[in-house]
Amino acid sequence: xxxxxxxxxxxxxxxxxxxxxxxxxxxxxxxxxxxxxxxxxxxxxxxxxxxxxxxxxxxxxxxxxxxxxxxxxxxxxxxxxxxxxxxxxxxxxxxxxxxxxxxxxxxxxxxxxxxxxxxxxxxxxxxxxxxxxxxxxxxxxxxxxxxxxxxxxxxxxxxxxxxxxxxxxxxxxxxxxxxxxxxxxxxxxxxxxxxxxxxxxxxxxxxxxxxxxxxxxxx
Amino acid sequence: xxxxxxxxxxxxxxxxxxxxxxxxxxxxxxxxxxxxxxxxxxxxxxxxxxxxxxxxxxxxxxxxxxxxxxxxxxxxxxxxxxxxxxxxxxxxxxxxxxxxxxxxxxxxxxxxxxxxxxxxxxxxxxxxxxxxxxxxxxxxxxxxxxxxxxxxxxxxxxxxxxxxxxxxxxxxxxxxxxxxxxxxxxxxxxxxxxxxxxxxxxxxxxxxxxxxxxxxxxx
Numbered sequence: 510x511x512x513x514x515x516x517x518x519x520x521x522x523x524x525x526x527x528x529x530x531x532x533x534x535x536x537x538x539x540x541x542x543x544x545x546x547x548x549x550x551x552x553x554x555x556x557x558x559x560x561x562x563x564x565x566x567x568x569x570x571x572x573x574x575x576x577x578x579x580x581x582x583x584x585x586x587x588x589x590x591x592x593x594x595x596x597x598x599x600x601x602x603x604x605x606x607x608x609x610x611x612x613x614x615x616x617x618x619x620x621x622x623x624x625x626x627x628x629x630x631x632x633x634x635x636x637x638x639x640x641x642x643x644x645x646x647x648x649x650x651x652x653x654x655x656x657x658x659x660x661x662x663x664x665x666x667x668x669x670x671x672x673x674x675x676x677x678x679x680x681x682x683x684x685x686x687x688x689x690x691x692x693x694x695x696x697x698x699x700x701x702x703x704x705x706x707x708x709x710x711x712x713x714x715x716x717x718x719x720x721x722x723x724x725x726x727x728x
Numbered sequence: 729x730x731x732x733x734x735x736x737x738x739x740x741x742x743x744x745x746x747x748x749x750x751x752x753x754x755x756x757x758x759x760x761x762x763x764x765x766x767x768x769x770x771x772x773x774x775x776x777x778x779x780x781x782x783x784x785x786x787x788x789x790x791x792x793x794x795x796x797x798x799x800x801x802x803x804x805x806x807x808x809x810x811x812x813x814x815x816x817x818x819x820x821x822x823x824x825x826x827x828x829x830x831x832x833x834x835x836x837x838x839x840x841x842x843x844x845x846x847x848x849x850x851x852x853x854x855x856x857x858x859x860x861x862x863x864x865x866x867x868x869x870x871x872x873x874x875x876x877x878x879x880x881x882x883x884x885x886x887x888x889x890x891x892x893x894x895x896x897x898x899x900x901x902x903x904x905x906x907x908x909x910x911x912x913x914x915x916x917x918x919x920x921x922x923x924x925x926x927x928x929x930x931x932x933x934x935x936x937x938x939x940x941x942x943x944x945x946x947x
Contacts, residue, residue, distance in 0.1 A: 573789050573830075603833030606873050610829040611792075614822030638873040646869035654825050654862040 510536040512621035513667070514612045517541050519554030521692045521712060522670055525678050526627030528687035529669045531562065538619060539564060542608055543571040544601075554693045561688045570611055605638035606647070609666070613651050616664045625667045632675035632715060634707045644668050675715025683721060690724035701726045729755040731840035732886070733831045736760050738773030740911045740931060741889055744897050745846030747906035748888045750781065757838060758783060761827055762790040763820075773912045780907045789830055824857035825866070828885070832870050835883045844886045851894035851934060853926045863887050894934025902940060909943035920945045 513535035541555040559567045612624045628639040652658035694712045695702035704727040716723040732754035760774040778786045831843045847858040871877035913931045914921035923946040935942040
């Protein structure tokens with residue numbers, strides 16, 4: 510069975526992505542990152558999703574936070590959704606670059622051929638490290654920067670959500686019986702989802718467009 | 729004064745690189761990584777070098793080790809130099825990819841325009857992540873994966889050693905009064921340098937070719 514490292518945040522997209530990797534028949538090695546998020550809720554959700562699937566090969570990697578984002582710095586407020594197309598204050602510098610770097614190292618150690626990452630460039634917050642041009646550039650860099658790449662056996666990135674709308678992601682997750690009731694998307698990380706941050710607004714819009722009911726609770 | 733993040737391992741090359749960044753007049757922000765090296769000696773040397781220069785903005789970033797290298801896994805032996813051109817067991821998967829990813833995030837937070845990394849593709853151990861094609865690919869990836877890059881103000885990588893021989897690096901370091909007596913290069917990390925691992929052999933050959941005396945002690 511082919512091995513795949515899967516980045517799992519505990520959110521809707523990465524959980525949909527995990528369900529796709531499992532459906533494809535990969536032996537999955539999910540990893541989550543503890544990067545001093547505002548709340549540990551994400552990691553709790555990730556663990557529940559791992560338990561739901563009864564996955565044994567799970568790792569939480571603790572990484573130092575370099576700061577400078579409303580998602581990691583408690584002195585900055587998470588803004589409500591404003592429809593603005595510029596890169597918001599919730600951008601975490603180099604987040605996916607760092608996550609994928611670890612994933613590449615881990616894949617090389619495991620002998621895994623694939624890395625799944627649930628980035629999406631349609632219904633998203635405008636982060637540069639979620640776009641196809643970033644994924645392609647990262648793969649090109651990994652191909653020349655790793656032993657495997659230089660030996661002609663590169664690690665490939667799988668981004669099955671990248672061109673899907675949020676509604677399409679939700680529909681696919683439902684078809685795969687992904688445990689969306691265990692996911693969390695809210696940037697604010699309270700007991701219930703706030704319903705007004707970028708992430709909640711995109712999620713709710715997606716469920717509405719998909720004609721499905723979001724199983725999580727909102728304030 | 730322009731800011732530059734400088735990767736500092738405590739070795740000869742990164743110390744030469746730091747001396748060059750200082751000579752160029754940058755306000756330097758050196759960073760070292762604690763990645764479960766076989767020995768903490770490297771970090772002790774890095775700290776002494778920081779003290780020598782009386783640098784205030786220094787950070788040690790602790791990162792999790794993904795394993796699979798003789799430099800981090802104590803169950804694997806560090807081999808002696810064998811002149812073999814293949815990638816050796818001391819290769820650490822994705823090491824410079826992970827280091828540079830943090831450096832990019834840190835540079836973005838600091839507002840630093842440059843990252844100095846003392847990679848060398850002449851007298852080196854054959855690691856893929858020390859070659860110009862890797863550096864160019866990393867910079868291209870960073871340009872599309874960061875907020876700064878997409879706003880047309882990318883972070884640039886400086887690799888002043890990349891095309892120098894070890895002798896040329898040593899001569900340049902001497903000219904800059906770099907504290908080479910405080911550096912460590914041996915992969916084995918004992919009290920004195922072993923003189924027989926890849927790294928020691930390359931260092932000794934460099935001093936010999938430069939017509940200079942290595943100020944550190946060997947077994």
